[in-house]
Amino acid sequence: MSMTMSVSEHQERTARSYKMILLFAIISMVMMFAGLTSAFIVSKSRVDWLKDFSFPSAFFGSTAVIIACSVAIHLAKKAIQKDNRQQTTVFLLATLVLGLLFVALQFTGFSQLIAMGYYPTGASSVITTTFMYVIAFVHLLHLAGGLISLLIVIYNHFKQKYNSTQTLGIELAAIYWHFLDLLWVCLFVFLYFFK
Secondary structure (H helix, E strand, O other): OHHHHHHHHHHHHHHHHHHHHHHHHHHHHHHHHHHHHHHHHHHOOOOOOOOOOOOOHHHHHHHHHHHHHHHHHHHHHHHHHOOOHHHHHHHHHHHHHHHHHHHHHHHHHHHHHHHOOOEOOOOOEOHHHHHHHHHHHHHHHHHHHHHHHHHHHHHHHHOOOOEOOEOHHHHHHHHHHHHHHHHHHHHHHHHHHOO
16 A cells, blocks of 8 residues: 555656646746747837738638647547547547648748748848747747657557556646647737737
């Protein structure tokens, strides 16, 4: 009995440690994006700031897709907590597909900006859209980390490392994806209404 107790205590401590590390990573990312959005606000006083330009339509689609990602990973977590491996597989793979679709839509949004004549750098670039490129691209880098962690979770799931008593990997992935979702929605609203 004491052996079982120590194993469960060890699992709880491990879970707390990993969640704390993830929390610190999330806080540092929030601070970085706070810096970027602050620079965006300060730069709005520039004379060459664009006040009216069309927002890429692909960014609207990518926002809907990343919200769907968050729902899918949440459902995967709920499914594994009920030991429903088949549903967990479906929702984990759905999260992966939706995450890749988000990336594709982001690059489509970049293409739409270029088609409108807004380049990220160079003589044809403007500071307003350069900020949009930087903010969206830095978010994509963080999303790449989410996709890598999701691939690891899917691999571990197929190796049957998760069940109703061992959900830590899926929980951590879900926390990170919910953060990415909330972050992009906040950035999208910020860029759309404060341009």
